[in-house]
Amino acid sequence: QGTRDHPPDQAALRDRLLAAVVACFKRHGAAAIDTPVLELRETLTGKYGEEAKLIYELQDQGGELLALRYDLTVPFARYLAMNKITNMKRYHVAKVYRRDNPAMTRGRYREFYQCDFDIAGQFDPMIPDAECLKIVHEILSDLQLGDFLIKVNDRRILNGVFAVCGIPESKFITTCSTVDKLDKIPWQDVKNEMVGEKGLSPEAADRIGEYVQLHGGLDLIERLLQDPKLSQNKLAKEGLGDMKLLFEYLTLFGITGKISFDLSLARGLDYYTGVIFEAVLLQQENDHVEEPVSVGSVAGGGRYDGLVGMFDPKGRKVPCVGVSIGIERIFSILEQRAKASGEKVRATETEVLVATPQKQLLAARLKLISELWDAGIKAEMFYKKDPKLLKQLQYCEDTGIPLAAIVGEQELTDGVVKLRDVATREEVRM
Amino acid sequence: QGTRDHPPDQAALRDRLLAAVVACFKRHGAAAIDTPVLELRETLTGKYGEEAKLIYELQDQGGELLALRYDLTVPFARYLAMNKITNMKRYHVAKVYRRDNPAMTRGRYREFYQCDFDIAGQFDPMIPDAECLKIVHEILSDLQLGDFLIKVNDRRILNGVFAVCGIPESKFITTCSTVDKLDKIPWQDVKNEMVGEKGLSPEAADRIGEYVQLHGGLDLIERLLQDPKLSQNKLAKEGLGDMKLLFEYLTLFGITGKISFDLSLARGLDYYTGVIFEAVLLQQENDHVEEPVSVGSVAGGGRYDGLVGMFDPKGRKVPCVGVSIGIERIFSILEQRAKASGEKVRATETEVLVATPQKQLLAARLKLISELWDAGIKAEMFYKKDPKLLKQLQYCEDTGIPLAAIVGEQELTDGVVKLRDVATREEVRM
Secondary structure (H helix, E strand, C coil): CCCCCECHHHHHHHHHHHHHHHHHHHHCCCEECECCCEEEHHHHCCCCHHHHHHCCEECCCCCCCEEECCCCHHHHHHHHHHCCCCCEEEEEEEEEECCCCCEHHHCECCEEEEEEEEEECCCCCCHHHHHHHHHHHHHHHHCCCCCEEEEEEEHHHHHHHHHHCCCCHHHHHHHHHHHHHHHCCCHHHHHHHHHHCCCCCHHHHHHHHHHHCCEECHHHHHHHHCCCCHHHCHHHHHHHHHHHHHHHHHHHHCCHHHEEEECCCCCCCCCCCCEEEEEEECCCCCCCCCCCCCCCEEEEEEECCCCHHHHCCCCCCCCEEEEEECHHHHHHHHHHHHHHHCCCCCCCCCCEEEECCCCCCHHHHHHHHHHHHHCCCCEEECCCCCCCHHHHHHHHHHHCCCEEEECCHHHHHHCCCEEEECCCCCEEEC | CCCCCECHHHHHHHHHHHHHHHHHHHHCCCEECECCCEEEHHHHCCCCHHHHHHCCEECCCCCCCEEECCCCHHHHHHHHHHCCCCCEEEEEEEEEECCCCCEHHHCECCEEEEEEEEEECCCCCCHHHHHHHHHHHHHHHHCCCCCEEEEEEEHHHHHHHHHHCCCCHHHHHHHHHHHHHHHCCCHHHHHHHHHHCCCCCHHHHHHHHHHHCCEECHHHHHHHHCCCCHHHCHHHHHHHHHHHHHHHHHHHHCCHHHEEEECCCCCCCCCCCCEEEEEEECCCCCCCCCCCCCCCEEEEEEECCCCHHHHCCCCCCCCEEEEEECHHHHHHHHHHHHHHHCCCCCCCCCCEEEECCCCCCHHHHHHHHHHHHHCCCCEEECCCCCCCHHHHHHHHHHHCCCEEEECCHHHHHHCCCEEEECCCCCEEEC
16 A cells, blocks of 8 residues: 556656656766665654654564664765765665555655755855755756745744744744644644644744744845844844845855745754755646646755764764655656656667568577677567567557568578668668 | 665666666666565565565554565566566566575675566567576676676476476475575585485485486487486476577577586576576686685576466466576675776766855856756855865865866956866866
């Protein structure tokens, strides 16, 4: 449940999508790493907040207690700490596992690919953070998914908001995960959860509400920097100062048109410490389709300066910022688009079918195809002793093989091959 | 335990190796499929004989009982049956899981990649089987791993041997797995296991010994076809007839020089029903190295005509033959070779570093690198406001970046960029 096989046409489409994403990561100078699907259970413990219950655990069959990785970020942090690496730009494309309620039509699975790009190291503020947003912008533009918006916020600003609204620090994280629902449910429901479930006072919730419903650009940042309450809060001031710097860099990249500073963005995970962001598609391409696929967020990420230190025996910190591309949701869109357009995805790359028009010519086919393979040419033949020529040509048409190399008795005698263009039916002897 | 992280240089080397294998699979017209790492436990039950105890099971956290896939063959058979596919040529490159005793220096891990190519469908005998052997031959030749030998046998011949030696059918499979050890331990030890553990009579074991120590080519096949006992056995006769046909096709492919018909080859898995084969490297390239990596088999496979039927509610059979490339062992060899040669594997593909020689030029770098990225050029820059030029050029040399695009105050004024060839130190303004 919640997993799926990819048949050839889907696997081919997905390979192309992953290749486009990896091309962008490489363009930004990232190196690939690979880590096991299995992690020690203790590695994953305490990293995912309320979502920890969704971790798949392996049966205790003796030896170490294991679990399946929940994302690629925690294994990356574990890898950095284990190898004492303090500076690295890496990408990782691999499957992760979550015992979530699957919603397959929306592209939500229990086994799914993540495509992560992260920058680890102590650098001048906001330069790597800006690059992560540039990457999201490049990938979503390259894939031509339609209009999109990248929402940006900072955990320090949110925490500053909570502080000036009188929330005790012990409730920051849990309040964060309630605020994060503002893109799915109305403010009144969020407020009810804050008061009813999280135990905030209605007044405190209302004060939070005044802030977290704000969104804008540089103007909003400037306004909040002047806000009498927020400007008194050290964390919020730091966050707002960095947000201003970030917008400066994004302006140089020429991408602020698709960026929104949005105080309702909170992101669920515990480990974020600074900038956070999330990209959403603004509308479906196929608005005329009766039930457009609702896809939600297609990329997300942020800064997590404390995670690596959790794996270091001496607690040495390595600041990190990274982005994860929601490849499964994008894949759902591309798949639906391919279906709607009736476009046929070729699942193989075969260039030529080695065919015979008469019987008793299997040996000739085997010899010729062997020569083609050895010359690096992608070739197929029928696994029958005496196939009919018509069936062989039909197979080319069905599977999109452009050429047929035909050896008949005459060709054998003359020492030639008849090469047929399947679409035009033109033939040359060579 | 038994798993590992791949750091960037290893990941880059492995990606190149996998690409070479996949290129061969595509050359033979195979399509990719992808199946989940998780399978239902019941899917894996009863498919792996004595090795079943090595299957990783997931904890029962409610819902279905799951396990990690043990190979890619059983999931492929499950996929064919589930989708009622009777004809398919597919490849699959993915990780599989075995709770085995790891032997990391020999390339044996608990999590490792498999690269499988399989042909499913009812065809004329031995044509797809011959293609599988051709593929092994092509891949091992392409990778230049040194001399190799592909051992071939047929389960029907082995079963025929067991029958004419007086072994009850109930003991065929277990006797098979003992015979399979003949490449690692001497005949006397194999015999002792047959008699002591498997309960065969010493005389029967000796009769088996006379057959399973034979190996050769077409001459041996002919001789056994005349063998007074074996020629009376229907299964053996069928197997030998097909083996003769196989050698005919392999002769047309021109690869019999590296093929040996070897009656000691048995292969451990339950599901084989016909031709079986295994490729071994004959010697290590670096014989002068003090402790050459012992790698054993680097590819194996065979025919399994009954497996798909086990997943079909009506037991409908789909004959299959396939090959699995032992990529981890090959990777161990290539890695050791790269180390020995001191060859440096570049882990990134960055073409140009955007650099500045003076302070206060971060904005210029951000603008230029953004243009380069948008033009599809692989570019990096330092995440510092004012890095030293020497450090920037040193980084290019260390990581193999061939070009530096330098913007200084003069270049900004003139509206040009200084492009420096890192190796030759030549510079052009453009």
